Amino acid sequence: MAGSAVSDELDRLIHERMRLGIVSALAAEDSMSFADLKHVLRTSDGNLSVHARKLEEAGYIKVSKGYEDRKPKTDYRLTAKGRRALEGYLEKMEAILSEARDALERS
């Protein structure tokens, strides 16, 4: 959708596919570990880290680090801001489809 008037109205931060995947997965589960999120999104450690950091910096997700069985464990959680951003994004997507349907009916 790059360059179109419609895409200009979208939240660029979660428009990127991997970040949209992270936010969507965390909207479905209260909390997910780095390993589980990586498995669900079928991505690499580096890719997930980079995109998760951007979402964390924006306040869309919350990261907590701890230990499990003496091994480091990172858990992610969606914040209220992140949930609102996903809801807004979904509304935009649905509006695109609804307007396309209206235009189709008018033609």
Add this chain to the structure above:
Amino acid sequence: MTIPRHEDRENAKETLEYIRRTMESASTFTAVSGWGLVTVGGVGLLAAWLAWSGNQDADLRIWIPAAIVSVMIAVAFNVAKARRQDVPIWSGAIRRLAWVMTPTLGVGALLTFALTAQGTPQLLPGTWLAIYGAGVTAGAEFSVRAIRWMGVLFVGIGAVALFRPEWGLALLAAGFGGLHMVIGLDIMLRHGG
């Protein structure tokens, strides 16, 4: 807002589908019931004890009913967990496990009758363990790592049982009893029951 271009419309459809798929994968990822696995492990241990008491490792009069009861328990516990977590019962991890396990269990039944008919029942424990492990390993692609490891370990235990048939009953107890219980406890503690 301007009228969306065809490209925008197609992208929106595809994006909504991606969001739906990702949410479904995440929510059913942990839908396998730990309680169910622990209970199935209990059935496995009970069956092993009955077989040991009867002095017949692969006694079909014990293991076939145990397998049927285990499948029923697994279905009941997974449905209950899916309802509790408010996720679709027939989707994601559970659907894939069921699709892979059904032909796997069918092949297991076929081999059971073939090996019995050929007079090699000593190979049954290894065959059951290895086939079950192969099915779980393949079906657990979209589930928690513990399930995949359980599948791999079942294949390993099955391989040992095929080459050391005299350990068959102990390995059946270790696999269908102990391993189910250990992995079930792990899922209960880490993934909400």
